Amino acid sequence: MLLLSKSHLTAAVSRPILLTKANFNLSKSSLYNTLFTLCGNDVVESLTSNYNLSQNQRYFYSTTTTTTTTTISNTNDGKNKVFSWGSGLNGKLCHGLEEKKIVIPKEIQIPNNSDSGNNNPTHITTGTTYSIIAAFDNVNNTPVLYGCGDNRDAQLIVGNGKIHSIADLEILSTKNTVQLFKDKHIVDLVSGTYHNVCRLDDGTCLFWGTSNSGQLGNPVYSRVQFDPYDNKLLSEIGIKKIGCGTTFTLALSNQGQLYSFGSSSFNELGNGDCFNERVPKKINNPLLDQRKIVDIAPGFFHNMVLDDQNTLLVWGRNQESQCFPAEDGIGKGSFCDVQILDTSILESDEKIVKIGSSSFNSYVLTDKGFIYSIGSNEQGQLGVGKSFEKGRLNKVNLPISVKTFYTGFKSIIVTDGERFFGWGSNFDHQLSLETRCVYFDPVELQNLNDLNKKFKIQNISISMSHTLSINSPSQSPSS
Template identity: 25%
Template sequence: MDAVMAAPDAPPPAVVFVSAGASHSVALLSGNMLCSWGRGEDGQLGHGDAEDRLVPTVLSGFDAPGITLVICGADHTTAYSEDEQQVYSWGWGDFGRLGHGNSSDVFTPQPVKALQGLKIKQIACGDSHCLAVTMDAEVHSWGRNQNGQLGLGTSEDSLLPQKIQAFQGVCVKMIAAGAEHTAAVTEDGDLYGWGWGRYGNLGLGDRNDRPIPEKVSAVGGEKMMLVACGWRHTITISSSGSLYTYGWSKYGQLGHGDFEDHLVPHKVEALKDSTISQISGGWRHTMALTSEGKLYGWGWNKFGQVGVGDNEDHCSPVQVHLPEEQKVSQVACGWRHTLALTEKKNVFSWGRGTSGQLGHGEIVDRNTPMIIDAISPDGPGCKKLESSTTIPFAAKVWVSPSERYALVPDENVPKSGEAPGNGADVNVPENDVKRMRVRS
């Protein structure tokens, strides 16, 4: 790998936005620079190979101008070039989650041709499906759809983006994607849910799936402004800055002081005196940011992903303290790790680090925030970034589904009386191996 050096007196590129996947992370920097690090097994880092990266590494061959969005799915990544009006995607391609019309893996950023020319406002990526909201408030979805999470009225996967017809005449403001469910808020403040609903994560008062978007009525008359999805729970912020959560809570990820599921939105009373400005959902943990820049976390904490100095699950919000009490401007949850961007443009990470997703040059878990040197102005390595120098990005690097077989076990509803918190769960990937490869 080459090293990208800033001029001696030039300030390092500033981080604009961060995103986290199952075991990888990405950052958009000023100057149209994109970095990625962590697990690269499925090409989700975009460097043209399947290698892990332990520190932020620049996608040196990706020169699409005007990148404004970059979002991680579980094992894939998407980006949007405003100048080109083009969405790009790369990584694990099963179920058509890349939107390229097939299920092949892609190891370098490739254009999603079906979305070319659309002005995109927001992109959301779940475990195996993606959605995009256009400036005209239309919603397109693609990828896995076994529980109706695409909102198309069917349970068939879609290898190409399709418009959600149920939103015809409805101005969608933003969308959020979980493992197998989706949520949206409209410009009018209405909240919608669809897809897999077994834990009440759609907010509709039952545990049924929905193949098309359905309005959530039980929000006490409040208008909703923002929404985020964890793996199987949902988080939303009202116009007054109140925080509501619903869905699965085996690990306390709803923040209500217990481990009980909620089938409709329920206010997080512990933060009732704070104005919540941003939210993010991990696999089984939740983070919330206040308008004052204070960060809170709760839920599953086996790897320290809540960031409060221990490895115990927390069923109520606990404040995360950064060095010098730096104010946080953005937070992003991965499956088992968390990223935070501060007002000083420093990036901190904590949680699971076994694939290098924390960006510290090691494979160690952390239960308190640690600065990522390479992309933080207060980090000693901030003027030196690694850069991938692999094959030309114009060349497509595909791996067909026949060469790789994904095995993702289903998860059963917890039995009544099952122990909460860090109790046994056969589907928690202890060693982070989530698939088996079968070579034909």
């Protein structure tokens, strides 16, 4: 039984509500989905913290609705810039606890760890309830990690269990990272829901955060890992790209082979079973054995990969038809083995140049500037209105030729380099739009257009209820 006070439901109701599973004849998951629809991620995220829900429950229902209007910075100090917008619960926007909501992107002030003041941001990543920024200290010739937000599951490295959240941006460091980072550069920085991976230019792969399902690749069990784990097995294999699902990790080797580890509740690991793996294991599957994989895109519980022959392969959870058309009324245990995705909607000469996955969706970008979507449309993630081809690639109609896209959880942003469009969930302004709602069709994101004109957007990281961008230091010419 949950007694929700007025403060919990400020965005949607004006009196206390008593909700029980019995009253609504709902499962716990259905109850929280109802709350999410009514109130947005913030109320649900607050409840998961206040009522001590388990980690698995939090995976689905993470992230009061005071909107803060800010202005885009006009300073130009020769360094890359990082902006944030969306929900500020737990300080994950890196502006302290006072910023509950930001609609117009606001610049994050990066502290310096040296007198030179020369730390230049290079990478961003957002987990479910936290943010991490990487910068490079040119004086000491070393990368520096910064973080803010939730730290209950070691997402932010520091505190050893005693610091549950970080309200203001702080340096994330241990003796181990200081030694491993020295004279190196960060190549990749990615997050799952509660675990993170940092890959260095010498091949070192560092993991931290939740570890209970083996998603860090550490053979020694621990619920969480504060001090980043140096996964030497992956370093020896030689990794080209790493992606994180909810409780699993997928790695692409330099030779085009796939390694997976962590939870396999829906055959996320691609081994044709539901057995977890604590250390990286090569996926042995007839459809993968003779292929060279060139790109990977893990979702919450499914995967999409691309080979060098323009073929897409998928596996894992299929309840939302993210792999193929699932029968109506299919149960939660629906998953599939590795299989080739039907791409007949593509033109014969259309080459796939980028793939990406969010919670229960995947996206495909081609050299013709077209983007296609597949999977759940519960919150408009497909971008094709409310009518769509279930379990098939759907072509999104846009007034631009798309050059790249960014996706996470239940939102997506696309751009041609000048104009930005988005669709999906904007319940917490993660699309930088004022109206809190679901967008089933693409809508132009004027706030991002304005930001891009001042400081060119290089990358965007979207989480459940907040978004970060990293921008070039020079103001781009006016279009």
